[in-house]
Amino acid sequence: MRHVVLFDLDGTLIDSGPIILASMKHASLAVLGREPDEELVRAAIGGPGLFAQMRDLDPDRVDELVEAYRLHNEPLHATLEGFDVLRLLPVLKDEGRRLGIVTAKRLRTVGLALDRFPELGEAMDVVIGAEDTERHKPEPDPVLEALRRLDASPADAAYVGDSPFDIHAGNAAGVFTVAVGWGGIHPDERLLHAGPDALVHTAEELHGVL
Structure with a gap:
């Protein structure tokens, strides 16, 4: 786990x-x-x-x-809507996991999403935005910065994302990488080409690989 x-x-x-x-x-x-x-x-x-x-x-x-x-x-x-995966977050917290967001968005814009979904902000132990690292995805720096703040090792972590940039960043950081197919932007073929450890299409599948 x-x-x-x-x-x-x-x-x-x-x-x-x-x-x-x-x-x-x-x-x-x-x-x-x-x-x-x-x-x-x-x-x-x-x-x-x-x-x-x-x-x-x-x-x-x-x-x-x-x-x-x-x-x-x-x-x-x-007007934003959340994906079904949001209901998995409290389950992961109940299992004792620590959660984080690693995004290329600036923190002000991240805040707009967290205002829309207060439960999202409450579930997170760390939030990494554009201001937090000089280099951004596909470089590993944002993922590594999140781990540094959580005092966690890559071997004990997973990074979940919907783009090849997420997978490249996670792979370079040495964490378990999961591509999700529900984002609607990047097709499965492009995600698989990036080399994730797993590709999932539902919250249940994600929970299973974590």
């Missing part, structure tokens, strides 16, 4: 894929006057963060794109 279970946020705990795509489209249209390539946008979600994604759209207008994205995206957090 893994005594520490770390989760990605977007597409893993909360169904934020639709609002991310909508806000990326809005920012590109508002600032650049064109729609982005949706497949390229999808492929980058869950990676090294918003600034890197906007740099791919236009390296000369990153700040404008980020501002347009955030103005559009932050109010949409009030």
